Amino acid sequence: MDTPAPSPLVVDARALGARGAWTELRALLGARVEESRVHPELITLFGEALLRTQAPREARTWLAGTRTAVRRSGDRAAVRRSVNLEGVACFETGELAQAEERFHEALELGRQDGDDLLLARATNNLGTIANVRGAPTEALALYRLAVPAYQRLGHARGLAETYHNLAISYRDLGDVPHADESERRAAEFARQAADARLAAMALVGLAELRLRSGDAELAEAEARRGAGEMARIGDPKGEADALRLVGAAATRRGRFAEARTALERALTLARTQGFAVIEAEALRARAELAHAEGRRDASRDEAREALAIYERLGARREAQALHEWLEETARR
Numbered sequence: 001m002d003t004p005a006p007s008p009l010v011v012d013a014r015a016l017g018a019r020g021a022w023t024e025l026r027a028l029l030g031a032r033v034e035e036s037r038v039h040p041e042l043i044t045l046f047g048e049a050l051l052r053t054q055a056p057r058e059a060r061t062w063l064a065g066t067r068t069a070v071r072r073s074g075d076r077a078a079v080r081r082s083v084n085l086e087g088v089a090c091f092e093t094g095e096l097a098q099a100e101e102r103f104h105e106a107l108e109l110g111r112q113d114g115d116d117l118l119l120a121r122a123t124n125n126l127g128t129i130a131n132v133r134g135a136p137t138e139a140l141a142l143y144r145l146a147v148p149a150y151q152r153l154g155h156a157r158g159l160a161e162t163y164h165n166l167a168i169s170y171r172d173l174g175d176v177p178h179a180d181e182s183e184r185r186a187a188e189f190a191r192q193a194a195d196a197r198l199a200a201m202a203l204v205g206l207a208e209l210r211l212r213s214g215d216a217e218l219a220e221a222e223a224r225r226g227a228g229e230m231a232r233i234g235d236p237k238g239e240a241d242a243l244r245l246v247g248a249a250a251t252r253r254g255r256f257a258e259a260r261t262a263l264e265r266a267l268t269l270a271r272t273q274g275f276a277v278i279e280a281e282a283l284r285a286r287a288e289l290a291h292a293e294g295r296r297d298a299s300r301d302e303a304r305e306a307l308a309i310y311e312r313l314g315a316r317r318e319a320q321a322l323h324e325w326l327e328e329t330a331r332r
Contacts, residue, residue, distance in 0.1 A: 009035060013045050022052035023234070040070045040078035047085045054236045056092035057274045063089060080109045080118050087125060092237075094276025094313050100129050117158075120149035124162050127169075132277060134317030136169040143169065160189035160198040167205050171212065172317070180209055197238060200229040204242045211249050220249035227262075237278065240269035244282045251289045259289050280309035284322060291329055300326065 006014075009032060016025040026049040029036045036042040043066045050059035063086040070082045087102030103122045110118035127142030143166045150158035163186035170179035183205040190198035207222035227242035247263035250256070263286045270279035283306035290299035303326050310319040 007039075010039065010041060013042055017045050017048070020052075022049045025049040026053050026055075037066055038069065040073040040075040040082075043070055044078050044081040044085060047082065047089070051085060051088055051092075053234075054273050056089045059085065060089035060093055060095075076109075076113055077115075080106060080113060080115055083109060084118060084121055084125070087122070091125065091129065092276075093274045094309070096129055096132065096313055100126065103129070116149055117153055117155065120146045120153065120155070120158055120162075123149070124158070124165065127162075128165055131165070131169050131172065133314050134320075136172045136317075139169045140166065140173075156189045156193035157195055157198065160186045160193055160195065160202070163189060164198070164201055164205055167209075171209060176209060176213065180206070183209065196229065196233050197235050200226045200233070200235075200242070201238055203229070204238070204245060207242075207245055207249075211245065211252070216249045216252035220246055220253065223249060236269045236273050237275050240266045240273075240275060240278045240282065243269070244278060244285050247282070247289065248285045251285070251292050254292075256289060256293055259285075263289060276309055276313060277315075280306045280313070280315070280318070283309070284318075287325075296329075299329065 009028075013025060013029060016022075016028065025045060029042060029046040029049065036046050043063075047059050047063045047066075050056075050062060063082055067082065067086070070078050073079075083102050084106040087099045087106060090096070090099035090102060103125045106118055106122040107126075109115070110122060123142050124146040127139040127146065130136075130142060131139035143162050146162045147159065147166075150162060163182045167179045167182035167186060170176075170182055183202050186205065187199060187202035190202055203222055204226035207219045207226060210216075210222060211219035223242050223245040227239050227246060230236075230238035230242055243262045243266035247259040247266060250259035250262060263282055266282040267279065267286065269275075270282055283302050287299045287302035287306060290296075290302055303322055307319060307322050307326075310322060
């Protein structure tokens with residue numbers, strides 16, 4: 001029996017997704033939610049469009065609400081994709097236990113169905129959770145599993161993301177040379193993929209390394225470039241992270257007014273979009289700014305707010321570091 005031809009809506013949605021026209025795809029399916037809700041491919045396309053347009057809360061609600069429909073459809077590809085996307089949405093909103101559960105399920109589905117790309121993505125995503133939880137060595141091991149999988153697939157975008165994540169873990173371990181090398185490789189693969197967002201992300205990663213090496217002036221300049229590029233392409237998560245770094249660098253340089261402006265914008269973006277990790281990091285940077293300005297009560301309040309988010313996320317390393325910072329600043 002012949003397979004029925006896809007509906008015009010499916011054809012249009014596929015074309016938009018293939019082009020990476022996520023804003024247009026979100027508008028198209030958002031205007032036809034009831035039709036999208038009963039078609040497994042449209043469910044996953046809408047979920048991805050919501051994530052790609054920086055709406056993780058909406059993506060989480062959509063994917064959780066359509067989970068049963070996707071599974072009942074018998075469309076294994078849609079099931080696999082939906083599970084992984086839901087994990088990404090949970091991660092972005094700070095629901096790490098739920099994200100980890102979804103990614104492990106995605107790994108199992110990928111093994112069952114021979115989906116190597118999904119295996120690479122889920123492994124990389126589990127590495128990100130490990131790093132947030134303060135286990136960079138475990139994260140490195142997972143990223144190193146994802147790299148050869150992406151290499152076999154010739155997936156430049158996945159390699160850019162994973163090398164950027166490797167850089168973060170090396171940085172957290174204090175291994176600046178390997179962090180720098182990994183971030184530069186991330187930038188190289190971003191160029192191969194012609195992905196402006198990933199290129200800007202690598203630039204911000206290099207700026208973070210500059211700040212940690214003591215060059216606050218260069219760090220601020222590169223972070224501002226990254227923030228401008230993220231704003232241009234409409235990536236509020238990337239913009240928030242870059243502006244958080246601008247604020248931290250400006251604080252180090254004694255440019256407090258500029259730091260306040262950048263950090264206020266970073267925090268607004270993070271809270272509006274629901275990016276829990278960046279919200280905590282922006283609050284920590286604001287605590288450091290307030291301390292540098294001599295506003296001790298405000299500094300403690302900002303730090304404690306950040307600490308509450310880190311503890312909710314299970315970010316043990318960051319929570320412990322902030323505890324120690326609070327104790328140290330209290331003695332000054």
